[in-house]
Amino acid sequence: MIAVFKREFLSYFRSPVGYIAIALFSFLSGYIFVNNFATGAVNIASEVISLRSFFVVIVPIITMGLFAEDKKRGTEILYYTSPIDLFSVVAGKFLAAFCLYGIMFVNVFIHMIVTKSCDGIVDIGAWGSVIVFFFLAMLFISIGIFASAITDSQIIAAIFSFIMIMVIQLLSTISSLAGNAIAAFLSMLGVASESSNSVGEAITNGINWLDPFAKTSDFRYGSFSVAPLVFCISFAIVFLFLTFRVLEKKRWAKS
Amino acid sequence: MIEINNLVKHYGDKKAVNGISFTVEDDEVLGFLGPNGAGKSTTMNIITGYLSSTSGTVKVNGHDILEEPELAKKDIGYLPELPPLYLDMTVLEYLNYICDIKQVKRSERKEQLAKIIAMVKITDVADRLIGNLSKGYKQRVGIAQALVGNPSILILDEPTVGLDPNQIIEIRKLIRTLAKDHSVIISSHILSEIQEVCDRVVIINKGKVAAIDTITDLSKRLAGSSKLLLSFKGDAKKIMNEIRSLPGVSDCKIRISDKDIHEAEITVTGNSASDIRTSIFYVMSRNSSPIMEFRSLDPTLEEIFLSITAGT
Amino acid sequence: MSKDKKNTKSAVTDNRQKTLKLYSVGTIVILLVIVVAANILFDSILGKYLTFDFSLSNQNSISNETQDYLDSLSADTNIRVVGLMDRPTELNNTPLRYIVPLLDDYATKSGGKVTVEYVNPETYPSIRQELDREGQYDLTADTFAVCYQGKIVSISPYDCFTYDTESSSYGYYVPTANAVEYTFTNAMANLTSGFSAKAYFVTGVESDSSEQLKHILSSLGIDSADLPVSSSFTIPEDCNLIFINNPQTDIPQNVASALNNYISTGGDFIVAVNFYNNVSEQYPNLNSVLNEMNLNIDTYVVKENHPEYVLDNIGFEALVDIASNYTDFSSSSQLRSGYARPVRKYDNPYSYIKTDVVLTTSAYATAVKINEDGGQSQYENEDTYNVAMYATYEGMKDAPCCYVFGTSYFTSDEYISSYGYNDANVQFLRNCIRDITGMNNFNNLQVDSKPLDDYSFDSTKATASNASVMTVIFMIIIPLALVIAAAVVYAKRKNL
Ligand SMILES: Nc1ncnc2c1ncn2[C@@H]1O[C@H](COP(=O)(O)OP(=O)(O)O)[C@@H](O)[C@H]1O
Ligand SMILES: [Mg+2]
Numbered sequence A: 001m002i003a004v005f006k007r008e009f010l011s012y013f014r015s016p017v018g019y020i021a022i023a024l025f026s027f028l029s030g031y032i033f034v035n036n037f038a039t040g041a042v043n044i045a046s047e048v049i050s051l052r053s054f055f056v057v058i059v060p061i062i063t064m065g066l067f068a069e070d071k072k073r074g075t076e077i078l079y080y081t082s083p084i085d086l087f088s089v090v091a092g093k094f095l096a097a098f099c100l101y102g103i104m105f106v107n108v109f110i111h112m113i114v115t116k117s118c119d120g121i122v123d124i125g126a127w128g129s130v131i132v133f134f135f136l137a138m139l140f141i142s143i144g145i146f147a148s149a150i151t152d153s154q155i156i157a158a159i160f161s162f163i164m165i166m167v168i169q170l171l172s173t174i175s176s177l178a179g180n181a182i183a184a185f186l187s188m189l190g191v192a193s194e195s196s197n198s199v200g201e202a203i204t205n206g207i208n209w210l211d212p213f214a215k216t217s218d219f220r221y222g223s224f225s226v227a228p229l230v231f232c233i234s235f236a237i238v239f240l241f242l243t244f245r246v247l248e249k250k251r252w253a254k255s
Numbered sequence B: 001m002i003e004i005n006n007l008v009k010h011y012g013d014k015k016a017v018n019g020i021s022f023t024v025e026d027d028e029v030l031g032f033l034g035p036n037g038a039g040k041s042t043t044m045n046i047i048t049g050y051l052s053s054t055s056g057t058v059k060v061n062g063h064d065i066l067e068e069p070e071l072a073k074k075d076i077g078y079l080p081e082l083p084p085l086y087l088d089m090t091v092l093e094y095l096n097y098i099c100d101i102k103q104v105k106r107s108e109r110k111e112q113l114a115k116i117i118a119m120v121k122i123t124d125v126a127d128r129l130i131g132n133l134s135k136g137y138k139q140r141v142g143i144a145q146a147l148v149g150n151p152s153i154l155i156l157d158e159p160t161v162g163l164d165p166n167q168i169i170e171i172r173k174l175i176r177t178l179a180k181d182h183s184v185i186i187s188s189h190i191l192s193e194i195q196e197v198c199d200r201v202v203i204i205n206k207g208k209v210a211a212i213d214t215i216t217d218l219s220k221r222l223a224g225s226s227k228l229l230l231s232f233k234g235d236a237k238k239i240m241n242e243i244r245s246l247p248g249v250s251d252c253k254i255r256i257s258d259k260d261i262h263e264a265e266i267t268v269t270g271n272s273a274s275d276i277r278t279s280i281f282y283v284m285s286r287n288s289s290p291i292m293e294f295r296s297l298d299p300t301l302e303e304i305f306l307s308i309t310a311g312t
Numbered sequence C: 001m002s003k004d005k006k007n008t009k010s011a012v013t014d015n016r017q018k019t020l021k022l023y024s025v026g027t028i029v030i031l032l033v034i035v036v037a038a039n040i041l042f043d044s045i046l047g048k049y050l051t052f053d054f055s056l057s058n059q060n061s062i063s064n065e066t067q068d069y070l071d072s073l074s075a076d077t078n079i080r081v082v083g084l085m086d087r088p089t090e091l092n093n094t095p096l097r098y099i100v101p102l103l104d105d106y107a108t109k110s111g112g113k114v115t116v117e118y119v120n121p122e123t124y125p126s127i128r129q130e131l132d133r134e135g136q137y138d139l140t141a142d143t144f145a146v147c148y149q150g151k152i153v154s155i156s157p158y159d160c161f162t163y164d165t166e167s168s169s170y171g172y173y174v175p176t177a178n179a180v181e182y183t184f185t186n187a188m189a190n191l192t193s194g195f196s197a198k199a200y201f202v203t204g205v206e207s208d209s210s211e212q213l214k215h216i217l218s219s220l221g222i223d224s225a226d227l228p229v230s231s232s233f234t235i236p237e238d239c240n241l242i243f244i245n246n247p248q249t250d251i252p253q254n255v256a257s258a259l260n261n262y263i264s265t266g267g268d269f270i271v272a273v274n275f276y277n278n279v280s281e282q283y284p285n286l287n288s289v290l291n292e293m294n295l296n297i298d299t300y301v302v303k304e305n306h307p308e309y310v311l312d313n314i315g316f317e318a319l320v321d322i323a324s325n326y327t328d329f330s331s332s333s334q335l336r337s338g339y340a341r342p343v344r345k346y347d348n349p350y351s352y353i354k355t356d357v358v359l360t361t362s363a364y365a366t367a368v369k370i371n372e373d374g375g376q377s378q379y380e381n382e383d384t385y386n387v388a389m390y391a392t393y394e395g396m397k398d399a400p401c402c403y404v405f406g407t408s409y410f411t412s413d414e415y416i417s418s419y420g421y422n423d424a425n426v427q428f429l430r431n432c433i434r435d436i437t438g439m440n441n442f443n444n445l446q447v448d449s450k451p452l453d454d455y456s457f458d459s460t461k462a463t464a465s466n467a468s469v470m471t472v473i474f475m476i477i478i479p480l481a482l483v484i485a486a487a488v489v490y491a492k493r494k495n496l
Helices: A002-014 A016-039 A044-063 A065-073 A077-081 A086-117 A124-149 A154-169 A171-188 A193-209 A217-221 A226-252 B040-047 B069-074 B091-101 B106-119 B135-147 B165-179 B191-197 B215-223 B236-245 B273-286 B301-311 C002-046 C064-072 C096-109 C126-131 C166-170 C180-193 C211-219 C253-264 C284-292 C324-329 C413-419 C424-437 C464-494
Strands: A223-225 B002-011 B014-024 B029-033 B055-060 B076-079 B153-157 B183-188 B200-205 B208-214 B226-232 B249-255 B262-268 B291-297 C051-053 C079-083 C114-118 C144-148 C151-155 C161-163 C175-178 C197-203 C222-228 C241-245 C269-272 C295-297 C301-303 C317-322 C334-338 C343-345 C353-360 C366-370 C376-378 C386-393 C401-405
Touching: A002 A016, A002 A086, A002 B091, A002 C464, A016 A044, A016 A086, A016 C464, A044 A086, A044 A124, A044 A154, A044 A217, A065 A086, A065 A124, A065 A154, A077 A086, A077 A226, A077 B076, A077 B091, A086 A124, A086 A226, A086 C464, A124 A154, A124 A217, A124 A223, A124 A226, A154 A171, A171 A193, A217 A223, A223 A226, A226 C002, B002 B040, B014 B040, B014 B055, B014 B208, B029 B040, B029 B191, B040 B055, B040 B153, B040 B183, B055 B069, B069 B076, B076 B135, B091 B106, B091 B135, B106 B135, B106 B165, B135 B153, B135 B165, B165 B183, B165 B191, B183 B191, B200 B215, B208 B215, B226 B273, B236 B249, B236 B262, B236 B273, B262 B273, B273 B291, C064 C096, C064 C180, C079 C096, C079 C126, C079 C180, C096 C114, C096 C180, C144 C180, C151 C180, C180 C211, C211 C222, C211 C413, C211 C424, C222 C241, C241 C424, C253 C269, C253 C284, C269 C424, C284 C295, C295 C401, C317 C324, C324 C353, C324 C424, C334 C424, C343 C386, C401 C424, C413 C424
Parallel strands: B029 B183, B029 B200, B076 B153, B153 B183, C079 C114, C197 C222, C197 C241, C241 C269, C269 C401
Antiparallel strands: A223 C051, B002 B014, B002 B055, B200 B208, B226 B262, B226 B291, B249 B262, C079 C144, C144 C151, C161 C175, C295 C343, C301 C366, C317 C334, C317 C353, C353 C386, C366 C376, C386 C401
């Protein structure tokens, strides 16, 4: 695992990709910070929460090549023909992307220091949103890695993870739309409005249950709970495990 | 030792490998010969654990590749058709990475890499980017990669394809050095290449084994249908008739050209291939026909298959 | 025979692959089941126990200020807090999750002075009668009634928060501050202090809504109502305070004379104007009222030139200093102001009128005139301008007093909702109101909302020049350095 991690992590810095991704993140976080700074009040929690909307761009950039590039170049054969555990390959690549995110995030830590030195407040809510940020990063990176493993085209991998992350970010909107649409559909079919509404509500709630953003919204007020973190990390594990199975399929699949 | 038993691989409806069985003994150099699309790469990919077989088993030193993949893979060094090189790394970075994933002990690493680098002669490019190397050097780095971890078995898939003649000679030399203390499987679609370095040959065609033989036996069998090419000046018809009447000559076709250099393709049967050249020389000498060119023709693979199938 | 052998062999390998496939799919299914089960377990069973409140001002416990206030009440005090609903069980994702536990904390920590109960008026309609004999309070379901000696303050859960105006576009309301304790403690303090007052807002002069300001007043125990301008404009008898909050047009003549009468009977008022959308408005009638208090607002905009005061790039938004008489109104020494009109002393000769400077610019500000064509022309030389002033009549019982703000940065909904109740400006305004209504004689408590989310910098550091330094560092130097690093690494490795 460490071998793969080392290679992938360093390879971000052997090519411009890593630098550009960090530069992009620095610029975006800098923009948010500076704008807040100009108003004389900086809430690090809001900054971190705004930065979450860039997952949808940055995660595909840093994960698209992880497996797709190996497949295209024929280097994936190394994983199959050396005595290395395929799961540790997946874990190594995941860790590499996650650490790159960690490095990007140094920007926010610098902003925290500046905030502190201007007598602003870095409160527990800020740390809460940082925790949430990293757990969400885990979830989204694992999705990106999965996307990269199911295709040998980086572009397709990027598009796939982009769409997946987009959908998750829009879940709260989607859920109410879906709930309303189904309620409307049922009442059109002649179902009593009360029961059709409750079906719609159930669907809204069901989809909302999957929304990691809604689940973690209390962290920014300093109210931490374990369940949403378990949610993020367990689904990250699911996607990493699926990736592992997709890779391993080659070992036994008949065609 | 590798035991391959009844290997079958389907790609959809297409049977790329269709029931191949053979064994590779310790310290043997085995040639794996077949035309393009015969299923050589597919077979090798299955042996090394990259692909799964539709059915059939592969055992490497007694370990089944499917059941004990880690143990089986430890003994194999593999150079695939497309060398698995990271073009964005330098040779040393890359080989160190290979050491990492092949779990070479830290204490042995330096020594082992130094040995390999010296052996495949890549010392002067060790700090260069793999993407910037010539094809020949890339192939050497690929071989170096296969050597990491001291595997007892080397599997090289068409190691000389796409190289220029000088590079081919260098790589063959390298393979002969390696053959001293490794079991080696080399695939190729060129007979002469196999003949030069191998003890035994497995010939496959369309996913099936056509013949398994030692090089000497194969030579004998092929001798049954060797061909000679002769270019000369003089009376073509007369010479053709005289050659045809020589014992051991089964056929002689002549292409008559305007520039009064004619070409004769002589098919020889029996074990007298070496003798017949003397007789032909005397025929020409008698007719005072100058010999412009006289050499034996390498049989094409098609012809080998024909002669093999004809012989069995 | 050999054929049979072959067949069984291939069957064996087939089975092996089937097993691997089953194993592979099986492990995925098992993992999914475990993950879903674990999530349900954590979500609905363990979730409650694994939630921790680390917030600085523990959201669910009362602060020292409230505790001190409760301790100061006599032992036989009985404040009844009645939730007009069934006791909620499911608190998640409702504002009640910050209210119910906190009220329980009031009950436990007050030593019986505060009691909390939940009565659903739909099941027990008599509760309304019981609490509100004369039917003068509007007790709707799902609100809280704080009752003390027959007087009631009604609190709606949604009024206990300020909301992030931006994120309502995400489809849900994100509270930016938890003012639950602020609201309840202030309600109790107002009830127990016996203070009551009524404020009127002069409306109909294109002034903004004053909802936030009304919230603040109500937490101070001041009821508020609107007083639209009309030809029959009169000021009600029960009026203790008049607000003229950001009129975009001048008040009519008859309103001005009504106000002059109001002043002569000792009425108090607070005026706030600004210079944003109404650059040519001269407020002659409003000024005629202010002139009675020897004050005047001018048709210029204050432009700050001192770099340590400037907040935007132009100088229209800037810090202002609090004059020495008013420093105890705020914990901060400087406040924000923007698009301010200068407020100055008028030349009214009566010496019993006493004016006082409240907020001033630096000594380097200028007053700028905006021409018809939108261009600026400088009006006066660099000087200190007043952004807010106070005036009263000396030596008179029940004298009229007024605060005049040249900026909307203290009273407007827009400002208060973006900076919250704990902002220094809002705190300052609150103290002006306490001062002008004489509330301090009744209730000296500074029961503010809990300092939850005050992210303001020390205002001396949040200057425009610092902001531009930050812009250069974070948006130019760091990204550029990284891009250069990328180029260098690329160029270097390309030729290895
Ligand atoms: N991934 C694949 N999908 C479908 N057919 C394939 C695939 N790989 C190889 N084949 C087919 O299988 C046959 C054997 O291929 P290969 O083993 O590469 O031949 P060789 O290495 O002997 O040239 C060829 O006909 C080829 O077209
Ligand atoms: Mg091939």
